[in-house]
Amino acid sequence: MRYVIIGAGAVGGTVGGRLAQAGREVVLVARGPHLAALREHGLRLRVPQGESTYRLPAVDGPGRLGELRADDVLVLAVKTQDTVAALDAWGDVPVAGGGTAAELLPLVCLQNGVESGRLALRRFRHVYGVCVWLPSTFVEPGVVRAAGSPLTGILHLGRVPHGTDDTARRIAADLADAHFEAPVVPDVARWQYAKLLGNLGNALEAVSGPVAGEEARALFARVRAEGEAVLDAAGIPYAGAEEQRAARGDKVTLVPLDGAPRGGGSSWQSLVRGTGTIEADYLNGEIVLLGRLHGVPTPLNELLQVLANRFAREHRAAGSLPVADLVRLADEAERRVTAG
Known part of the structure; x- marks a missing residue:
């Protein structure tokens, strides 16, 4: 699977960097000075084990990425107030082989609060919620800090509004390889x-x-x-x-x-x-x-x-x-x- 991190800030950048470190394919979506820094210098991820730089594809939206792949996972990591704009931008993007992102691809809401899952279900068929327990900081363009140890974070994961499936388990397995614990739960809203x-x-x-x-x-x-x-x-x-x-x-x-x-x-x-x-x-x-x-x-x-x-x-x-x-x-x- 390829992970498209929509909002590569504190949480999105940490998850994207850790997934890349674990050998997963990652695309970062950002804007402004942060995007410029990612393109010029790469993502600098500082964790207790040290700092690493990841030279990953970085785009400002789907127009720069082109057609999405059938094995893409969209990870929505923008703040909730930016959710609707992100759903507007990505929902109708074509997927190789036919269909759109909203029809075919999993959308993982890696966000605080509970509203984004509800907003996403209005547009996307396959929505996953996450309870984000991930202390991380993004205040400098191109640099994300995650101070958690020995795990970087704990990410309870499940379908919205409830339930689990093989996709959730595959995502959780990738996260587990990337310094996270990712319990797959049928009641993610409770968390x-x-x-x-x-x-x-x-x-x-x-x-x-x-x-x-x-x-x-x-x-x-x-x-x-x-x-x-x-x-x-x-x-x-x-x-x-x-x-x-x-x-x-x-x-x-x-x-x-x-x-x-x-x-x-x-x-x-x-x-x-x-x-x-x-x-x-x-x-x-x-x-x-x-x-x-x-x-x-x-x-x-x-x-x-x-x-x-x-x-x-x-x-x-x-x-x-x-x-x-x-x-x-x-x-x-x-x-x-x-x-x-």
Whole structure:
């Protein structure tokens, strides 16, 4: 199989580089300065074992790739806010022998949140979801860092909306050869919703810095409790903390790279790169949506969604809102709901 990595950033670049290292055929899809760096210097992947450079085909879209192959796997690794544009670009691309990508090829949603799988099912027949547990960083064009050891990441994989098949198992086998653990599960959404609860802290980290001090940890606990209340009200199952710990164990331990700790997660990285967008609508915003549908107030997640979008839109510095100020805003938001 050939892997076409649509969005060769932190997660996509890491998976693409590791697959290439394992001898799999890989094409990277990127844009702007990152694409230029990939073409000129190759993909530089820094992991605890050292840095490697992979000279891989790099394109800005399907027009540069031409006809797709029947053994291609499309790996969608863009942020969720860019999903529809990617589906528009790739769905109608012809596949050798007849048919289109949307009709014939597997599309693997290697993304945070739960929305991309639903969006993809509107266009593609064969959609696979992944619960992404992969600490990685992309802030410099052409360079991706993945600090996990001894495994680079754990990627629970299954069909959307549920089930497994031989394609999922073949992809998982390739990932296993590439320093990942990739359990094939019939209920991948249950793992994705569990990861969603953890990702509710992404916006907090993006606007106020690491969730490390007592104030930040306490606020995140309140934000997560809102999320759990919403999922419970909606009747949506999710893997519990003990089950997640048992699955992960000590398989992915962060090792400082380049003598420095990892800067922050995906939302923090979006602000650092100045992309102008952030995925909060599909993380905290997913909880806000479900809360409105099921009558559960979500003032804290709504606040983080609004703040993260404002920071991205106005190109504010990551982590520039003091935690104490964010806690004050959170308290005010909860009081307004109680008073209302």
